Amino acid sequence: xxxxxxxxxxxxxxxxxxxxxxxxxxxxxxxxxxxxxxxxxxxxxxxxxxxxxxxxxxxxxxxxxxxxxxxxxxxxxxxxxxxxxxxxxxxxxxxxxxxxxxxxxxxxxxxxxxxxxxxxxxxxxxxxxxxxxxxxxxxxxxxxxxxxxxxxxxxxxxxxxxxxxxxxxxxxxxxxxxxxxxxxxxxxxxxxxxxxxxxxxxxxxxxxxxxxxxxxxxxxxxxxxxxxxxxxxxxxxxxxxxxxxxxxxxxx
Ligand code: NDP
Ligand code: 8X3
Numbered sequence: 001x002x003x004x005x006x007x008x009x010x011x012x013x014x015x016x017x018x019x020x021x022x023x024x025x026x027x028x029x030x031x032x033x034x035x036x037x038x039x040x041x042x043x044x045x046x047x048x049x050x051x052x053x054x055x056x057x058x059x060x061x062x063x064x065x066x067x068x069x070x071x072x073x074x075x076x077x078x079x080x081x082x083x084x085x086x087x088x089x090x091x092x093x094x095x096x097x098x099x100x101x102x103x104x105x106x107x108x109x110x111x112x113x114x115x116x117x118x119x120x121x122x123x124x125x126x127x128x129x130x131x132x133x134x135x136x137x138x139x140x141x142x143x144x145x146x147x148x149x150x151x152x153x154x155x156x157x158x159x160x161x162x163x164x165x166x167x168x169x170x171x172x173x174x175x176x177x178x179x180x181x182x183x184x185x186x187x188x189x190x191x192x193x194x195x196x197x198x199x200x201x202x203x204x205x206x207x208x209x210x211x212x213x214x215x216x217x218x219x220x221x222x223x224x225x226x227x228x229x230x231x232x233x234x235x236x237x238x239x240x241x242x243x244x245x246x247x248x249x250x251x252x
Contacts, residue, residue, distance in 0.1 A: 002027055006029075013186070014218065019031055019042060021218040021222055023046040027052065029053075029054045032056075043055075062107075072122065081126055082133060084120070084135045086119060092193070092196070097152075134176070135171075143158050143182055144182055146246075161182070179236075181221055183238050209249055
């Protein structure tokens with residue numbers, strides 16, 4: 001029987017790259033996100049290419065009832081999750097605190113912190129019953145440093161950093177591994193979402209240097225997941241070579 005990975009935010013970027021990499025490693029997959037068409041296309045592609053089982057569970061991670069009913073409604077076979085990748089997340093806006101949009105703040109806090117918690121509560125209980133599991137939390141360099149105008153996004157990723165440590169302590173007696181991966185700049189839809197569809201502004205974020213790509217992070221996650229049973233990677237910070245710190249990038 002194949003192992004099972006549940007990936008949140010699998011419709012794009014890092015989550016999509018994880019889906020392909022774990023499929024290649026013969027995992028069956030639970031793919032989640034809001035954009036059902038993308039998830040279904042990805043599921044079809046991975047099922048055909050890698051001969052694995054894929055189930056799509058589409059929900060808005062901010063909606064507590066949707067998260068609980070979608071996950072608890074999965075057939076029992078799918079509750080034997082070996083790896084949970086808490087990846088769904090986003091940044092909205094880049095403004096000084098005094099000008100920040102309350103809606104943007106709510107969106108980031110509800111998605112990056114509360115959504116991650118809703119999924120983690122359900123799946124960690126499955127893992128406790130199963131007596132195995134590995135939770136990967138996707139943090140950010142923004143959870144390790146604070147940069148100008150990053151205020152609330154940085155706060156949400158600092159919360160992920162704290163929750164990663166807290167989960168490891170609480171789940172320790174159950175033998176569940178907990179790992180955070182903290183990326184620097186990765187070229188995905190992230191900046192387009194941050195700048196609300198302004199493609200020109202988003203593109204400028206990656207001008208003049210070579211950013212990470214989603215598969216770099218998927219490979220790092222796989223490294224953590226593929227360690228022997230007695231080894232846990234607590235956290236890794238993964239940066240583009242041209243990025244020394246959140247706001248220090250060497251551009252040609
Ligand atoms: P993308 O924008 O490409 O992917 C974000 C994913 O999150 C999408 O699949 C999206 O799915 C999902 N998502 C967002 N909001 C919701 C929601 N309300 N409900 C369900 N799913 C949601 O960005 P990345 O791949 O770059 O981001 C993945 C993670 O990596 C995020 O947590 C981000 O903060 C983190 N990160 C990214 C970095 C970067 O530079 N790109 C650097 C450091 C960390 P859908 O829209 O279909 O719902
Ligand atoms: C995404 C990286 O530097 O834009 O988490 O915050 S950054």
